[in-house]
Amino acid sequence: MQPEPSGGARAGTATGPQSGPMSxxxxxxxxxxxxxxxxxxxxxxxxxxxxxxxxxxxxxxxxxxxxxxxxxxxxxxxxxxxxxxxxxxxxxxxxxxxAAPPPVVPVAAPRRAESEAPVPGSGEAPAASAVRTGRRELLGSAGVREEELAEWEEYGLLGPAGDGTYRLVDVAVARLVARLGRHGVEARHLRPVKAAADRQLALAEQRVAPLRRHPDQRTRSGAQSTADELADLSVRLYGAFMASGAHPDRTRCD
Structure with a gap:
């Protein structure tokens, strides 16, 4: 295993003594x-x-x-x-x-159908309970108004579960949408971004679908890990596209 880099700044990177915050x-x-x-x-x-x-x-x-x-x-x-x-x-x-995260409400995961129940001795653990938060907590954590959240939901940027609760990732989405809104970016502008993310997730699921149906249990267990990696790579690629588009003269393929 390679040694982890130290937390200190290296030569050429250290900011040195600062008289105040930096832009x-x-x-x-x-x-x-x-x-x-x-x-x-x-x-x-x-x-x-x-x-x-x-x-x-x-x-x-x-x-x-x-x-x-x-x-x-x-x-x-x-x-x-x-x-x-x-x-x-x-x-x-x-x-x-x-700041401390907003209060959360543990919500039991949906019960599996009998055909989806883990096979005894297969080593597959039951689904963990989802951690969710209420609408009022989301509004307070993201610092947004009810009408703003309603508009974002209308455009499909996020939404509650059937019981009215939200995932913690929805809190992150609300915060980012709110920040973009301060720069004049409206919910209608972000709908194509959400649609592109949905398409990319669908592509990742398409790639791992054969793994989920594989007769080997270990292969099936690794399907979600592969799906998570595909999603992470897609996020990094999007960031790289944004960076290269902002400075096309410095684009480099590693």
Whole structure:
């Protein structure tokens, strides 16, 4: 196993003593020496993925602390030197400092039909309970109004389960849609993005469908892991497309 990079900033990356928070442009200049391919779009993508959580000025601008810059450096090194997925990086580094998560309500997973029940001794564990949150908690956590959430649901950007609860990932979606809204991006603009994500997930499911029907139990058990990896790769590819589109003169295929 390769040694994990240290948490400190390397030469050419360290921000040095700072008199105050840094803008996203200053962060880019601080990290460019070690990561010449880094772009503003790439930093924003890592923020959207929850790998860094900069503070916000009263006008809404990002304000990165020295710890945020050091964390970004670690994330980028783990991607470059260890080829880790964003999910693995999150698990290794933990979540950035943020407010406590909203109250959640454990909701029992739907009961399987008898034909779907795990075979005794097969080693397949029962489905875990889903963790969900209520509508009021989602509104408070995302800082949005009821009419905004209703519009997003009308456009299919997110929605509740049959019992009216939401997945925690819906909270993340609501936060991101709200942030985009502050820049004039409306729900109708985001419907094609959601449709593209749905198509990509359908493609991933199409690829793993034969694995789910495979006679070997271990192969069937690995189907979901493969589906998760395909989804993670799709997210990374989308971020790479965004970064290359923002700076086409610096596009490079590794």
């Amino acid at each position: 996203i442009g200053a962060v880019l200049r601080a990290l460019r020496a070690e990561f010449p391919e880094l772009t503003v779009a790439g930093i924003r993508f890592l923020e959207a993925e929850g790998l860094v959580e900069p503070a916000r000025s009263p006008s809404g601008g990002r304000r990165f602390r020295e710890a945020d810059v050091e964390r970004l450096g670690r994330v980028l090194r783990l991607q470059r030197d260890h080829c880790l997925s964003l999910r693995a990086i999150k698990e290794r580094l933990g979540a950035p400092g943020e």
